[in-house]
Amino acid sequence: xxxTILNGNPNAENARFxxxxxxxxxxxxxxxxxxxxxxxxxxxxxxxxxxxNCWVKTPGECRVADDSRDVCREYIxxxxxxFASPIIMGFTSTLLKKAHEKLIPLLLPYLEFVQNESxxxxxxxxxxxxxxxxxxxxxxxxxxLKIITDIYKRNAINFKTSFCFxxxxxxxxxxxxxxxxxx
Amino acid sequence: MRLIVFNGSPRGKESTTxxxxxxxxxxxxxxxxxxxxxxxLSRVKDSEKSIKLFREAEQVLLAFPLYDDAMPAIVKTFIxxxxxFCGRTDNPSIGFLVQSGFAEANxxxxxxxxxxxxxxxxxxxxxxxxxxxxxxxxxEQPGWMTKKIFKSxxxxxxxxxxxxxxxxxxxxxxxxPEKLSxxxxxxxxxxxxxxxxxxxxxxxxxxxxxxxxxxxxxYVDEIIx
Numbered sequence: 001x002x003x004t005i006l007n008g009n010p011n012a013e014n015a016r017f018x019x020x021x022x023x024x025x026x027x028x029x030x031x032x033x034x035x036x037x038x039x040x041x042x043x044x045x046x047x048x049x050x051x052x053n054c055w056v057k058t059p060g061e062c063r064v065a066d067d068s069r070d071v072c073r074e075y076i077x078x079x080x081x082x083f084a085s086p087i088i089m090g091f092t093s094t095l096l097k098k099a100h101e102k103l104i105p106l107l108l109p110y111l112e113f114v115q116n117e118s119x120x121x122x123x124x125x126x127x128x129x130x131x132x133x134x135x136x137x138x139x140x141x142x143x144x145l146k147i148i149t150d151i152y153k154r155n156a157i158n159f160k161t162s163f164c165f166x167x168x169x170x171x172x173x174x175x176x177x178x179x180x181x182x183x
Numbered sequence: 184m185r186l187i188v189f190n191g192s193p194r195g196k197e198s199t200t201x202x203x204x205x206x207x208x209x210x211x212x213x214x215x216x217x218x219x220x221x222x223x224l225s226r227v228k229d230s231e232k233s234i235k236l237f238r239e240a241e242q243v244l245l246a247f248p249l250y251d252d253a254m255p256a257i258v259k260t261f262i263x264x265x266x267x268f269c270g271r272t273d274n275p276s277i278g279f280l281v282q283s284g285f286a287e288a289n290x291x292x293x294x295x296x297x298x299x300x301x302x303x304x305x306x307x308x309x310x311x312x313x314x315x316x317x318x319x320x321x322x323e324q325p326g327w328m329t330k331k332i333f334k335s336x337x338x339x340x341x342x343x344x345x346x347x348x349x350x351x352x353x354x355x356x357x358x359x360p361e362k363l364s365x366x367x368x369x370x371x372x373x374x375x376x377x378x379x380x381x382x383x384x385x386x387x388x389x390x391x392x393x394x395x396x397x398x399x400x401x402y403v404d405e406i407i408x
Binding site: 050051105119150 | 198248251257294301403
């Protein structure tokens with residue numbers, strides 16, 4: 001499988017998080033997966049400003065020529081994307097959120113009904129499965145994890161794909177690799 | 184009562200959130216002694232001011248459009264800046280407004296759970312989350328469609344300005360439909376089969392000479408089969 005890891009760790013001093021992703025990436029590659037890790041804090045990704053130009057002026061591409069185009073390219077060419085982030089104030093980081101909302105050009109503006117709800121129509125034939133890899137903050141509880149997971153599950157519906165799992169960086173990299181190998 | 188309004192629309196002043204807030208604030212200001220201040224979170228450089236206003240506020244309203252089933256990143260930036268206030272005993276009461284272009288309120292219920300938990304994390308009294316669907320480009324919707332909606336937002340602001348609480352009945356009314364009924368689904372599905380369905384988007388595409396490119400797949404050649 002081609003796997004992309006979006007590393008949303010904003011803090012270079014949080015080496016534990018980056019090291020975990022490195023170990024996971026190595027293990028996945030040793031299981032014959034191709035892994036690309038995008039360290040978002042080293043990329044230039046502007047905020048989405050809701051201009052909809054990616055739908056009505058330059059269909060399929062953000063009008064701002066920032067590194068979100070690289071994220072989109074990796075994303076749509078993957079079989080699995082892992083959204084990886086420390087939890088900050090109960091949710092994934094701003095850094096990851098910025099990259100996430102710049103994926104909107106990968107959909108069309110038009111609406112259709114999925115599971116009896118309105119959602120945007122696909123631009124591409126297939127989208128990668130998604131998973132979450134999180135680091136708890138001091139006061140993270142099960143409810144926080146459920147809230148984040150449910151929001152990403154909603155996102156999977158929007159992107160016509162399936163949500164695979166939520167894992168924590170306290171889960172061993174072997175366990176996460178096994179889970180991915182079983183997909 | 185003094186209200187600090189944080190407008191979390193990335194589009195700033197030119198946004199649906201601004202229009203809805205205008206009606207709430209006008210209602211709120213109908214009570215003579217009330218005052219308010221409005222801050223645009225899209226002006227990220229003003230973040231120090233936003234933090235200061237939050238620190239000194241009694242009542243806060245944070246409003247934003249639904250982005251990817253959650254808050255826009257500029258709002259998350261603001262929320263992260265509030266981390267030092269977690270557990271502070273004199274944080275303001277806080278309420279939220281979430282609007283989206285989807286017809287159903289259900290899309291916004293997931294972030295609503297986050298917002299309630301956020302209030303708890305900040306030890307803020309939670310006033311509730313006002314949810315409004317079908318709001319995209321509300322300024323372009325005909326008056327007969329928006330008159331009652333704007334009136335409800337005004338009334339919500341007015342009662343909030345008097346009581347310090349959101350009126351639950353008005354919130355329920357604004358959130359309708361929670362989900363589409365079988366009949367509504369049938370109508371919408373029928374509509375999707377007509378040229379009317381994508382009229383607005385196609386009009387914009389044509390205005391920008393981009394209609395022929397509307398289905399572009401910029402990275403398609405690279406897709407692994």
